[in-house]
Amino acid sequence: MSDAPELPNLRYCKGCQYTLRDLHTRACPECGRVFDPDNPRTTAAHPAGVTRRGFAVFAHLLTWFLVGITLLSIVLSVLYHDPLVAFLAGIALAPLVLLLLLLIVTPSLPIPGWIRFLAVANILVLASVLVMAWPFRVSFMLHQSALERHAAAVRSGAVNVPSGPITIGMMTFQGVSVREGNVGFQLTGGAGGGVHVVHLAPNPTFIWANTNWDITLDDRWIWVYQD
Numbered sequence: 001m002s003d004a005p006e007l008p009n010l011r012y013c014k015g016c017q018y019t020l021r022d023l024h025t026r027a028c029p030e031c032g033r034v035f036d037p038d039n040p041r042t043t044a045a046h047p048a049g050v051t052r053r054g055f056a057v058f059a060h061l062l063t064w065f066l067v068g069i070t071l072l073s074i075v076l077s078v079l080y081h082d083p084l085v086a087f088l089a090g091i092a093l094a095p096l097v098l099l100l101l102l103l104i105v106t107p108s109l110p111i112p113g114w115i116r117f118l119a120v121a122n123i124l125v126l127a128s129v130l131v132m133a134w135p136f137r138v139s140f141m142l143h144q145s146a147l148e149r150h151a152a153a154v155r156s157g158a159v160n161v162p163s164g165p166i167t168i169g170m171m172t173f174q175g176v177s178v179r180e181g182n183v184g185f186q187l188t189g190g191a192g193g194g195v196h197v198v199h200l201a202p203n204p205t206f207i208w209a210n211t212n213w214d215i216t217l218d219d220r221w222i223w224v225y226q227d
Contacts, residue, residue, distance in 0.1 A: 058103070184226075
């Protein structure tokens, strides 16, 4: 046994609600959670009730659900990020995110510290994916040289403009088209429009037709949505 002092009053483990009575240890014998017998903040004065335990379990489940959503959003963003879809997804997920934040900042709920940390970190990563689209931008940078070579070949007539989907590296495009010298690689949508990455011709006076929005990726590449 260790030389840790006995708890002066009946206390409870903040992790599993085990009764910490007459212990000469600094770890819960039930779940192993470390506590300081001299620091009441590391233990609980009362066991969590059924309602609080239920909220804690729900916080666990909601955290892992949003972790899954974040991983899925990263994969989808790498392949074909659509800012409009990301914006709508953010609105749809906002109530769940706010609810989880409310749960994890409630100190009376028996939620482990690592779950609280994971929840906050995951929310920040999810927000960065939806707002900044960094997985798509990284994927585009990795494929940029190959895309520029293909655009140059199409523009020069060295290769025919494909009539159907093409794959360049990990990126799959619905098609490639040329407008006033600009070469557009279509990520989503059909013949009527969708998300494109457009390689601009030298000294362009035109970007693309019927665009709802355009985002500059670099001096020669524009990310657009054709309506």
